[in-house]
Amino acid sequence: DIQMTQSPSSLSASVGDRVTITCRASQTISSYLNWYQQKPGRAPKLLIYAASTLQSGVPSRFSGSESGTDFTLTISSLQPEDFATYYCQQSYSTPLTFGGGTKMEI
Amino acid sequence: QVQLQQWGAGLLKPSETLSLTCAVYGGSFSDYYWTWIRQPPGMGLEWVGEINHSGGTNYNPSLKSRVTISIDTSKNQFSLHLSSVTAADTAVYYCARADYARGGYMDVWGKGTTVTVSS
Numbered sequence: 001d002i003q004m005t006q007s008p009s010s011l012s013a014s015v016g017d018r019v020t021i022t023c024r025a026s027q028t029i030s031s032y033l034n035w036y037q038q039k040p041g042r043a044p045k046l047l048i049y050a051a052s053t054l055q056s057g058v059p060s061r062f063s064g065s066e067s068g069t070d071f072t073l074t075i076s077s078l079q080p081e082d083f084a085t086y087y088c089q090q091s092y093s094t095p096l097t098f099g100g101g102t103k104m105e106i
Numbered sequence: 107q108v109q110l111q112q113w114g115a116g117l118l119k120p121s122e123t124l125s126l127t128c129a130v131y132g133g134s135f136s137d138y139y140w141t142w143i144r145q146p147p148g149m150g151l152e153w154v155g156e157i158n159h160s161g162g163t164n165y166n167p168s169l170k171s172r173v174t175i176s177i178d179t180s181k182n183q184f185s186l187h188l189s190s191v192t193a194a195d196t197a198v199y200y201c202a203r204a205d206y207a208r209g210g211y212m213d214v215w216g217k218g219t220t221v222t223v224s225s
Contacts, residue, residue: 001167031209032210034209034210034211034212036151036212043200043215043216044151044200044215045215046211046212046213049208049209049211049213050209050211053209055211055213087150089211089212091204091206091209091211092210094156094164095164095166095167096141096153097153098150098151098152098153099150100150101150101151
């Protein structure tokens with residue numbers, strides 16, 4: 001199985017901050033990396049797919065990048081509604097696997 | 107707009123079989139994989155398995171001996187069966203649509219069903 005190591009596991013930030021979350025794959029996954037946002041009691045929501053493609057309807061303050069097996073989710077200016085938990089997920093091979101999550105708190 | 111509506115028993119005893127169904131409303135049923143993901147309380151996401159419209163399946167090896175995913179194309183529904191449940195199977199179970207044509211992401215999700223295993 002491909003292991004996805006996500007960091008940090010938690011993050012304290014303020015409205016307006018620029019924040020970065022990192023996900024490292026245990027082997028090459030090409031660009032098969034997706035990012036999700038989950039709020040308490042809700043299903044995950046797709047933010048970015050194929051490492052850097054913004055899902056329709058997602059604000060442009062969200063962006064993704066890759067460098068080898070390292071992937072990054074950046075939020076350029078945190079908004080109140082962005083405080084949530086974020087997960088990366090590889091879709092290179094089954095079993096599909098997720099990172100452990102990053103809980104973003106005020 | 108595609109919607110997934112899921113249902114099933116929420117309280118099980120150890121050794122029973124978990125059964126959940128997810129109905130797909132709107133959009134194509136044949137162009138995607140239909141997946142199940144679970145999330146234990148306070149923990150992260152775990153992919154359970156998936157099925158396509160032809161009945162082709164992939165399962166998480168950690169659950170493979172106990173899991174069956176089936177599909178009913180006449181009703182645009184797919185189902186999850188997990189046998190011999192224990193407390194470790196207590197989780198919110200989500201159904202979702204996986205689009206492998208554009209990278210294998212899950213872009214449409216059900217609202218989730220809370221399943222509790224307790225004697």
